[in-house]
Amino acid sequence: MTFPDVFEFLLRGDFDDDCDVDGYDLAEFAFDFRRTDCDLGERCEGYFDTDLDVGGSDLAVFAPNFGITECPVCE
Ligand SMILES: [Ca+2]
Ligand SMILES: [Ca+2]
Numbered sequence: 584m585t586f587p588d589v590f591e592f593l594l595r596g597d598f599d600d601d602c603d604v605d606g607y608d609l610a611e612f613a614f615d616f617r618r619t620d621c622d623l624g625e626r627c628e629g630y631f632d633t634d635l636d637v638g639g640s641d642l643a644v645f646a647p648n649f650g651i652t653e654c655p656v657c658e
Pocket of ligand 2: 638
């Protein structure tokens with residue numbers, strides 16, 4: 584089953600998997616924003632790169648998707 588990985592790739596920032604990037608997803612992102620321990624403990628929501636933190640470079644990935652209300656793979 585590779586579908587979930589493709590799905591996540593297509594709409595990064597949709598942390599609750601409901602095919603949009605809205606305020607709920609923003610709340611998830613904001614909760615982990617500024618974490619620097621993404622190699623430890625709980626998974627960092629919003630950790631899109633490989634620098635072990637949730638910071639500006641991750642926000643740059645999340646921000647363009649914010650406001651999308653349907654993902655490309657949804658009917
Ligand atoms: Ca969502
Ligand atoms: Ca980062």
